[in-house]
Amino acid sequence: MNQSQVNGDLSQPAHGQRRPSVLLFDVNETLSDMAPLAGRFSDVGAVPQLARTWFAGLLRDGFALTVNGVNPDFATLAREQLRQALAGTTLEMELDAAVEHIMGGFAELQCHPDVVDGVRALSEMGLRLVTLTNGATSVAQRLLGDASIADRFDRMLSVQQAEAWKPDARAYRYALEECGVEPAEAMLVAAHPWDTDGARRAGLTAAWINRESRTYPSYFLAPDLEARSLTHLASLLR
Amino acid sequence: MNQSQVNGDLSQPAHGQRRPSVLLFDVNETLSDMAPLAGRFSDVGAVPQLARTWFAGLLRDGFALTVNGVNPDFATLAREQLRQALAGTTLEMELDAAVEHIMGGFAELQCHPDVVDGVRALSEMGLRLVTLTNGATSVAQRLLGDASIADRFDRMLSVQQAEAWKPDARAYRYALEECGVEPAEAMLVAAHPWDTDGARRAGLTAAWINRESRTYPSYFLAPDLEARSLTHLASLLR
Numbered sequence: 225m226n227q228s229q230v231n232g233d234l235s236q237p238a239h240g241q242r243r244p245s246v247l248l249f250d251v252n253e254t255l256s257d258m259a260p261l262a263g264r265f266s267d268v269g270a271v272p273q274l275a276r277t278w279f280a281g282l283l284r285d286g287f288a289l290t291v292n293g294v295n296p297d298f299a300t301l302a303r304e305q306l307r308q309a310l311a312g313t314t315l316e317m318e319l320d321a322a323v324e325h326i327m328g329g330f331a332e333l334q335c336h337p338d339v340v341d342g343v344r345a346l347s348e349m350g351l352r353l354v355t356l357t358n359g360a361t362s363v364a365q366r367l368l369g370d371a372s373i374a375d376r377f378d379r380m381l382s383v384q385q386a387e388a389w390k391p392d393a394r395a396y397r398y399a400l401e402e403c404g405v406e407p408a409e410a411m412l413v414a415a416h417p418w419d420t421d422g423a424r425r426a427g428l429t430a431a432w433i434n435r436e437s438r439t440y441p442s443y444f445l446a447p448d449l450e451a452r453s454l455t456h457l458a459s460l461l462r
Numbered sequence: 463m464n465q466s467q468v469n470g471d472l473s474q475p476a477h478g479q480r481r482p483s484v485l486l487f488d489v490n491e492t493l494s495d496m497a498p499l500a501g502r503f504s505d506v507g508a509v510p511q512l513a514r515t516w517f518a519g520l521l522r523d524g525f526a527l528t529v530n531g532v533n534p535d536f537a538t539l540a541r542e543q544l545r546q547a548l549a550g551t552t553l554e555m556e557l558d559a560a561v562e563h564i565m566g567g568f569a570e571l572q573c574h575p576d577v578v579d580g581v582r583a584l585s586e587m588g589l590r591l592v593t594l595t596n597g598a599t600s601v602a603q604r605l606l607g608d609a610s611i612a613d614r615f616d617r618m619l620s621v622q623q624a625e626a627w628k629p630d631a632r633a634y635r636y637a638l639e640e641c642g643v644e645p646a647e648a649m650l651v652a653a654h655p656w657d658t659d660g661a662r663r664a665g666l667t668a669a670w671i672n673r674e675s676r677t678y679p680s681y682f683l684a685p686d687l688e689a690r691s692l693t694h695l696a697s698l699l700r
Contacts, residue, residue, distance in 0.1 A: 273511045280518035285679065287525035288629050288656035292663045296681050304679050311676050391526050418526035425530045438549050441523065441542045443534050 243461060244429060246378075246403050247346060248396070250414035251357040251364045254433055256333040264329040269316035270309075278309035283418075286358065290389045297384070298359040303327055330363065335371045336435065342454020343368075347376040349462060354379045356399045356412075358389045379403065391422020400428075411448070413457065420447040431457055481699060482649035482667060484616075484641050485584060486634070489595040489602045490517075492653040492671055494571040502567040507554035508547075516547035521656075524596065528627045535622070536597040541565060568601065573609045574673065580692020581606075585614040587700060592617045594637045594650075596627045617641065629660020638666075649686070651695065658685040669695055 249255055258279070262272035282305040289296050306323050315322050347353055353376055355364045361382045368374040379402060383389050386398035400410055407427030414420050420430035421444035432440060432447035433454065440446060451457035487493055496517070500510035520536075520543040527534050544561050553560045585591055591614055593602045599620045606612040617640060621627050624636035638648055645665030652658050658668035659682035670678060670685035671692065678684060689695035 271509065271511050273509050273515065277511065277515040277518055280515055280522050284518050284522040284525060285656055285681070287522060287529055288660065289681065290529050291525055291626075291630050292660060301679075301681055304681060307677060308679065312674065388529075392529050418523055422526065422530060436550065439545060441539075441546065443523070443527065443539055443542060 244351070244409055244411035246352045246354055246405050246410045247431075248354050248356045248399050248403075248410055248412045248423075248428070250390075250412070250416065250419050251355050251367065252359060254413065254415040254419075255335055255339050255355070255364070256367050257336045258333060260333060261326065261329045264326045268310075268322035268325055270313045270322075274309050274313070278306055281305050281309060286389055287391075287418075290392050293388070295383065295386070295388050298357075299327075302330075331366065333367060335367060335373075336453070338435075338453035338455050340371050340373055342456075342458055343373045343376050345455060345458035346461070349458065351461070352378045352403065354381060354399065354403060356381045356383070356390070356395070358383050358395075360384065391418050391425070393422070393426035396423055396426040396428055413454075417441050417444045417447075421445045424448075431460075433457065482589070482647055484590045484592060484643050484648040485669075486592050486594045486637050486641075486648055486650045486661075486666070488628075488650070488652035488654065488657050489593050489605065490597060492651065492657075493573055493577050493593070493602070494605050495574045496571060498571060499564065499567045502564045506548075506560035506563055508551045508560075512547055512551070516544055519543050519547060524627055525629075525656075528630050531626070533621065533624070533626050536595075537565075540568075569604065571605060573605060573611075574691070576673075576691035576693050578609050578611055580694075580696055581611045581614050583693060583696035584699070587696065589699070590616045590641065592619060592637065592641060594619045594621070594628070594633070596621050596633075598622065629656050629663070631660070631664040634661055634664040634666055651692075655679050655682045655685075659683045662686075669698075671695065 262275040265274045266272045282301050285305060286296060286301050303323060306326055310319060310322060355377060357364055361380045364380045368377060381399050381402055383395045387394040389395055400407060411429040411431055412420060412423030413431045415433045417440055420432045423430040424445040429448040431449040431451055434450055435453060449460055451460055500513040503512045504510045520539050523543060524534060524539050541561060544564055548557060548560060593615060595602055599618045602618045606615060619637050619640055621633045625632040627633055638645060649667040649669055650658060650661030651669045651671060653671045655678055658670045661668040662683040667686040669687040669689055672688055673691060687698055689698055
């Protein structure tokens with residue numbers, strides 16, 4: 225709970241916070257729209273809702289390993305957890321083919337509609353933009369390259385080079401070291417409350433991107449900012 | 463990875479392991495059949511598959527907090543995560559009523575069909591039986607009381623009295639201390655691979671209860687035993 229520390233360093237107050245110099249963006253769901261993956265589940269004969277079950281189970285198992293100091297490979301967990309999620313479903317194809325079809329959907333995901341304008345606006349405000357994902361940097365490179373905004377990002381980082389997955393503090397510290405900034409100078413931008421919570425515990429500020437008008441869970445530390453989109457975030461930070 | 467340590471203390475080999483003196487049972491899904499909760503989701507107008515999404519999301523968020531040294535209240539997370547899971551669904555009742563209806567299902571869960579005979583058999587083999595849950599002990603007391611097998615259990619423990627949730631090693635160590643046994647004398651019995659993995663990392667042996675013929679994820683440490691049911695486990699340990 226480093227809130228007092230964060231707030232103790234106000235020199236340029238904006239919404240009660242110093243404006244950050246670096247924005248660290250989560251990638252999956254925060255920048256990419258994962259909704260099309262549900263269609264891939266339908267394609268193979270599974271209920272589309274299973275996409276969310278799969279992704280939650282993947283993070284559950286990754287975090288279980290993180291608790292015990294293991295830093296697993298995201299794609300390996302994604303693929304195996306997919307087999308777990310599909311077990312019990314009568315598929316319209318072989319399991320291997322179904323897994324490949326769904327995993328192939330990752331490579332075709334696009335940014336949410338607000339991301340291109342939002343990233344350009346935040347970049348033009350002079351903020352340094354960096355990605356920090358539990359997955360591979362190649363996913364962010366492909367996603368942002370396809371959207372022609374890769375050049376707006378200073379760095380694309382993965383916890384594969386850190387000691388642990390987010391929300392372990394070591395993941396955020398790795399990004400801070402790579403960027404050469406103090407925690408209070410960096411703001412984590414994420415659609416997942418577990419990520420904003422982890423960032424705040426590591427001394428960063430955090431912005432929660434809430435595109436679906438959800439309620440933030442009370443058991444996590446509240447974000448410093450809540451925005452409906454990246455364009456909304458830009459207006460809040462301006 | 464304490465496998466060598468566990469195997470280094472063989473005095474009564476059974477399947478390559480010393481037979482444990484204490485069995486630590488996980489409760490939700492391992493002893494209780496959670497399938498009826500899916501029907502509760504249907505009752506409120508949600509897809510039944512959402513039950514699994516909800517439970518995976520609840521553990522995901524609980525483990526995220528565990529990563530950062532927080533020991534949250536299971537029921538609080540369950541209730542709030544249910545609101546998250548139901549967001550986006552057009553319900554047939556008010557959200558509050560839907561949440562209460564589904565949470566009420568917990569109090570009516572029954573043991574899997576193999577549990578009563580399995581517990582009696584394991585108890586009659588002279589093994590000390592103990593429950594260790596991330597939830598409240600009252601859930602185990604009600605569940606096992608209804609099945610008339612509560613008297614077979616030596617202790618019913620919750621991580622609420624420990625420093626952290628399973629799969630943090632401190633959760634298992636708490637149970638070992640309460641039982642007065644060394645890690646190698648205790649076997650964790652669970653339906654969840656993240657739990658058997660955590661127990662093995664804490665130096666216990668572990669039995670995976672695999673009622674649905676699933677494949678054990680390769681990214682977790684393999685269990686020492688795999689059983690189709692508690693009666694099967696009893697036959698393996700006999």
